[in-house]
Amino acid sequence: MAEKNKKMKKILMVGNPNVGKSALFNRLTGGEAIVSNYPGTTVDYTKGEFASGGVFYEVTDVPGTYSLEPRDGAEEVAVSILEKEKGEVVMIVLDATRVERGLYLALEVIERGYPAIIALNMIDEAHDKEISVSAGELQRLLGVPVVATSAVSGEGIKDLAMMVRKACVTDISRIKAALEGGNEDPAPSGCGGCTGCGGC
């Protein structure tokens, strides 16, 4: 067990309240985090683990937060976890039906230099509402892996687990350049355009 712990990589799940972090956490780890249909359910963190590609990951389900400048107790917990675990992989969970709302936090996390991967969660609901979100385009613009997932149906969960090792640091100025229309290189990890292959 002690040896296993040494090899464990940490993943922090971060996102706005009510985007499905805990549901995704349960899917990934088989954990039993409490899930409900309203925001603010998770006020403290839960830890779980999973293995993918021979690597063990310790996942922390962080309370939802709108920004990295805390405004209440749950947000303080979220921010202090992030500060304590500087440099660890952050899995940013976005609600595919409200992508823009979550991008503020996503950019804050990226700006602070965390290796990041984005889970575009609730993709099933986006399909139902006929909202089309391009994970590939988001990946190209942000320069970090983006995987469409649904914690409810299980769609994309395996891809997400495979792509975690591709999480990477990206430069905020590169994102700005990409948004301003420059034909910037895709993700510095050499991974861009496609999503979910896990084996580039």
Add this chain to the structure above:
Amino acid sequence: MKKKLSEMDYGDFGTVCEISSNKSALRSLGVREGKTLTMVTKQPIKGPVVVMLGEVEVAIGLETADFVFVECA
């Protein structure tokens, strides 16, 4: 016409043109200069205002709504 968010009436809509305080908190919720919003609900007894920003509903305390200026159509 420029109005405070706290003074907007039900159904009014406009573009956020100025945020005079609490900027970072409002920004992280999606209330930013240049965004279009619609007043959805005003709660009685100095309760919060609820605005629709794109597809997202945001509730804002009345004191905070005082800091947001909206150019109404």
